[in-house]
Amino acid sequence: MRNRLPRYVLISPARNEALYIEETIQSVIAQTILPVRWVIVSDGSTDGTDEVVAKYAAQYDWLELVRQPIGNLDADVSFEKDYCAFLMNKFAENPRLGVAGTPRKEGSKPVYDYRFTSIDDVSGACQMFRRECFESIDGYRAIRSGGIDYIAVLSARAKGWHTRTFTEKVCLHHRKTGSAHHTGLRERLHTGRMDYLLGSHPGWELFRGAYQMRNPPYIVGGVSVLLGYFWSLVCRVERTIPDELMQLRRREQMERLRRLPRDVTARLARRATRAVGLSARPMI
16 A cells, blocks of 8 residues: 655745745645645845735635745745655655755756765755654754754754655756855855855865866866865854764765765776677667
8 A cells, every 4th residue: 555645834935036936836836735834934025025925825825924034945946746746755655754855956057966965965945854853853943154954954864864865856946056145256155164164074175175166167166165164264263063963964074085986986887888888789
């Protein structure tokens, strides 16, 4: 007998998302399995976001607009109509799955390079929690420096829950990550600073900065990430992530670095095998 799918609720913080939020709302309305409740919390929006949400809230009794500052489905994403059903199936299949999501895709950019990004991490753009897991970690923590979504996933793993990004689907992220508050090189500096605040290992950060130099803006983008991290380190900026979660993150990062040569070798071997197989095919 097929497992009964769990029900779900959504919470979306939104600030000045009038350009994107209607597409998000339409994605949810089109789902094959609708949420029991969806609360969109407007964080002082001044661009018409509230009016867009209110229009739909008047039509759907499971959709509620709450106007108050706060501070998780992002209000600038969209996805296929079976997206939520897909994630509910994953929860039904694995009773220890505490947090689930998918990669986010921004424009024409490819999804994450999973040689360097763990599928155990779940993007804050769309995080689904099992209720028991969410309660066991006491929900999202009020962290002054930000990063509450990442800390929630780390906390879940520290409590023994499975967390997973399922790469079979993606959600479309219509605004570049971090661009709501930071643009250009400031966004890269902010990335490095957040890596420091969230306990990233210095060795991992050196590797990440070097890798980012391969992407536009070439060289300077990766340098800016490193500058944001190591300037915060030199200035001894206070971290707000609990020590036990920082140590968990660092262990996971260094384990990924140790596995990297083996993974790259295996990937090259698979490519070579495919190339040999193609060259051996008879010509017709």
